[in-house]
Amino acid sequence: MNALARLFYELTESFRIAWAQIRANKTRSMLTALGVIIGIVAVTLMYAAISGIDRGFQNSLSMLGNDVFYVDKWPWFGAEDWWNYINRPAIEVRDAERLNRIVEDTPKSLLDVAVPRAGRGCSVKFGDGRVDGIFAFGTTAEYARISNVDFVEGRLFNEIEDNGARAVCVLGFDVAEALFPHRSPLGETVTVDGHPCIVIGVYAKQGEFLGLFSFDNQLVMPIGAFSKMFGTRRGVELQVKVKDQTQMGAAKDELIGAMRRVRGQLPGERDNFTVNEQQAFKAQLDPVKFSIFAAGLIVTSMSLIVGAIGIMNITFVSVKERTKEIGSRKAIGARRRTILLQFLIEAVSICIIGGIIGIGVAYAVFLGVRYQMPSFPAEFSVVLVLIGMTASVLTGVLSGFIPAWGASRLDPVVALRYE
Amino acid sequence: MIPPPPPDPATPRTLRPHGPLVIDIRNVTKLYHMGDETVHALRGVTLQVHRNEYLAIMGPSGSGKSTLMNMLGCLDTPTSGHYEFNGKDVSSMEDDELAAIRNREIGFVFQTFNLLPRSTSLHNVELPLIYAGVPPNERRERARQALDHVGLGDRMLHKPNELSGGQRQRVAVARALVNHPSIILADEPTGNLDSKTGEEIMYLFDTLYEQGNTIIVVTHEEDIARHARRAVRLRDGLIESDRVTVEPAAV
Structure with a gap:
């Protein structure tokens, strides 16, 4: 006690x-703290950017769906031996119908539903308004079971419209905004690359996918209508939803088996289709992401190390200046620990001050960036403040330790005689 | 200023009986290695000091008196020989154990005062109590009492640079007293003071001695040594003489 x-x-x-x-x-003290401030600003801002980018990655990947397989002619990544793929027969709309029939006939199937999807870039016009670079795609009414995107207004086409290949469409948020700035587009007829199409719904805002394209710049119509307007000879993609996303592995096996039946493949024959999934994106992105993050943190840590050297230097100076004081303190009963703590805490205190100012500056910069560039992916959180403070305390402890240790080992006789 | 203590006719100063043994040094030597040379700072010193003695250690520079003082103050350990402080063997203690002994048993007064320049008198005096783990309220109270005791009750919140040399040394004495040490060890306590102020400080030591403290003063000045009741002279690392001074100097 x-x-x-x-x-x-x-x-x-x-x-x-x-x-x-x-x-x-x-x-x-302020000059020394400045080194720490710069280091902490660099590290926290880098971390803010990294966590923002990471969040963006995750958001984008979750748009693909955790529980959806994509059956394509080509794999998403790593199709170097293209001659193996080029001669595969295209995936057709009726493959989806057959697949769904097999799934219905399979007791305890892990698969839920498959929908075909065909898409292309196009321009959409209404009156004098025109937007380019829109991604139009056709699918079936069952797309409602895969997509969980909300509607601002209206709805997805129903089975009757789907079967009748009616020229109706749902607009992405930005498309609707651009063509109908101050009113509802419901019931209006837009032209999609010259083909008239009635708007029956508008999607809520979804955001961008890895900054590559925006889900809000799309337009969805029945696959039959799409086929009439643009054709589907180049094939479609099947999106297959799984019932239970904890059993993706088994579901994938079932899907491959079912697809081989759909495609009438013989045993021993190589699959003439590829089952893609979000996981592949992740596997592809993670190493890239990791290298960016590691490089960023290493580079910014450099500035913190420079700050730490400043702290170490000033602590050495402080010990030297106060050698006689150390002697006096030891004479009146200070232990080694007491002296060690004293100089360590001095180093840590400067670092804490530097850390607090650094985090403040970083937050100001962060607010400025967000104000100027709202889309820049950066995140500032309590965790970040904790990381910043921990980093500065650690800097103080690590850089102050050697000089403080030296001070604690001073011989009181020698220290008292020091002038 | 401290009022002079009332004369006590019942116990003549020189005949004051000795209390228990505090310092027991036997045949202590100390060697220093300075480059290739070996310096024999102490060549076999034997010294006993009892409670409530008033001792002056004298000698020219190079006689080993600083080394002996460091040894007595537990700042240094002997190369050979035996040192018991209050019955505890301190000749083989570790740094931190010695720090604890210094904290509880020894009150240092230095020639250069050695106060913390940016701290008030009160805080300077509190410092040994901080290292002793005394709670803040008690600490402040005891430091206040110690400062009152040396006549600086009205200078508690002054910093050293706001005090005269004599006042600084009084703060140092208060700091030495505050933990009720077994000995007060003063190293040339008047060396940085003019002779009048020096006399006042010595007078303070006399008073502390009268109140029952054990005091060891290291000095090379005969005038200062005359305040003590016993004078130990060193020469070339050995005790040359050790005698009781019959009558203390009249103030």
């Missing part, structure tokens, strides 16, 4: 001295 009390008094005494020391050497 007494030992604990003594430690507490020593700590408060150390903080008191540290504070007095910093106040007595304002310029020196």
